[in-house]
Amino acid sequence: MNMILNWLGSLPGAAAQGLVYGLAAVGIYITYKILDIADLTVDGSICTGAAVCAVMVTSGINIWIAMLCALIAGMLTGLITGWFHTFFGIPAILSGILTQLMLWSVNLLIMSGPQIPIMRFKYGDKVLFTSEASDVYRAIVILAVFIAVVIAILYWFFGTEFGSTLRATGNNLEMSRAQGINTNLTKVFGLALSNGIVALAGALLAQQQGVAEINMGRGAIVTGLAAIIIGEALCPKLITNFYLRLLCVVGGSIIYWFVFQTIVFIGLPNELLKMLSAIVVACFLGAPYVKKIYFSKKKKARGGKHA
């Protein structure tokens, strides 16, 4: 009984975590789903956002300005990846890995060390919310507002003339160029936008955890993909509405962290989670292919018998 209560008590924390990563997943959705690029920059840029925010807020700068700077820093990281990819013709995955590696050093430089704590007791009311348990509902509300605003802006943006060129680029490169779309520009812009949102999530993550630290982003791309995959699985095929799909992704992220919390409660060692999530994501990513092979084999076998 006690254990169940404990478990229930831990859910709000998990929800907050899920919302932060849900925002990151919304950013990842732009590259992975809309531009059709697997962008590994995010493992670095989420930490860049956290680092920039933490450094600025600890030196007394207003939290809103700090978060804006985190967003801009994130956009710059996407710009670098996009530049590697379009100007030098380096494959997108590799471009992301290169930026990610660079960001490891950059993040250490920004923080002048492996971590910066930003606890409330030290900095008064300078952050939007803290890592303390009493602050969890406040965090949830603020995060929900952030997500709503970001989704609203994205919904508007992807409906504009320029926004729809990004969708076309991810859909059909040849057609896009033939229609006069500068596909290098759209890709770079999409990568910048995506990483800007991811870094903003990083800045919120730093507040939610009370610390910015160098290992923060590790596996963020897989967590984000897991959220997207769970979200898509939940989201009925009938829902084509863009903002509803993004909401599903956020929902996917919350479920992911609920499951994580539960695993921790069952007593499975914490270290296993990353392996588990990688396996789950691998299964989901591989499912369509396996299904195709399996079904075509079955068809062939049947055809053979009757022939």
Place this chain on the structure above:
Amino acid sequence: MLEIKDIYKTFNEGTVNEKKVFEGLSLTLKEGDFVTVIGGNGAGKSTMLNIVAGAYPADDGSITIDGVDVTRLPEHKRAKYIGRVFQDPRMGTATDMWVEENMAIADRRGMRRGLRWSITNKDRESYKEALAQLDLGLEDRLSTKMGLLSGGQRQAVTLLMATMKKPKLLLLDEHTAALDPKTAAKVLEITDKLINENNLTALMVTHNMRDAIAHGNRLIMMNAGKIIIDVSGEEKKKLTVESLLAAFSKASGAEFASDRALLS
């Protein structure tokens, strides 16, 4: 209207796969010319269209469209002057986007794309009207995903998209080859209609000799990167498949080698 001047193009230069496609190809189209292009496999028809469109650069030579030297312009900038339809129906449209969204993108070809809403109700009305002209019942399917349309429907919409913002030059690369004969005939009919109504200058590659003879005001035949036959006007009207084949063996000293051409 279009001037292809002294084009050289070699693929995989300096490797065992080196392939010299053009060694000084030239071709000039007058305004309003509708030129059909035939030729055997690997003659360089698609390569010519791709070089004109800027999908890849020529090694040497120049491309001028309506007096503008576009040789150094990237593909997306040349798109201002060029409408294209590809052989593969999947290539000409964004399959996961709606019909109207595809049309809206085509509607802004060569224009600055800003942060205005991409489709207004007025646009929608005009797209509907244009689709109704195709006579394929597509006017009620503005919010259908492009990928759900049949190959013929898609090629028809792609044609519309290539011409709705009047291009200086229309490039069609075997755009009916992937369709069944009946649909192909329908799409060709639409092609004729759009070209005539808008008085377009066009290059149409086809494997079907009869179609090449029946359409357009000029016909060129390519072989091994060279234009070996070029007839227009009255002379073109007198062409038959037999006379074309005879002319081909005379000009090239070989049999016409295209599996698909003879079948049709």
